[in-house]
Amino acid sequence: MERLRQLRRAKDVMDRDWADPHLDLDAVAAHAGYSRYHFLRAFKEVYGETPGQYLSRRRIERAEDMLRSADLSVTEICMLVGFSSVGTFSSTFKRQTGLTPSEYRTRHVGRGAALIPGCYAMLWAGGFPARGARDEARNSEEAG
Incomplete structure (x- = not known):
């Protein structure tokens, strides 16, 4: 029972x-009181996926919400949901949804309420990323 409580505590941190x-494996494992390797095995045994897979799935779910509802660029959404690389974000998104972020937006926008202006969405999500992260993301997007 204690083991489940510890794993649930770590899962709550990811949520x-x-x-x-x-937020990385070491930080989450520390919340559970486990070494990173023991935590990885225990988490997968209980939840059926690794902590990294779980966290990526949660981030992509949030990105899907933002792509449907916020007038933000893919790069801005990438940064807001915790990815530091647009390429990694896009490939993870496509692997989980079957569509690129742009394809997803095209398919789902217009089926509900109007898009929230980007400035409001950014404020709601915790503000704009630091200038260095924003410039790095822009450079990555332009290169890809």
């Missing part, structure tokens, strides 16, 4: 801090 790009 709460999913957008933090610094």
Whole structure:
């Protein structure tokens, strides 16, 4: 029972801090009181996926919401949901949804309410990323 409580505590951290790009296996394992390798095995045994897979799935779910509802660029959404690389975000998104982020937006926008202006969405999501991260993302997007 204690083991489940510890794993649930770590899962709650991922559910709460999913957008933090610094949230990694070591940080989450520490919340559970496990070494990273023991935590990885225990989490997968209980939840059927690794902590990294779980966190990526949560981030992509949030990105799907933002792509449907917010007038933000793919790069801005990438940064807001905790990815530091547009390429990694796009490939993970496509692997989980079968569509690129742009294809997903094209398919789903217009089927509900109007898009929330980007400035409001950014404020709601915790503000704009630091200038260095924003410039790095822009350079990655332009290169790809």
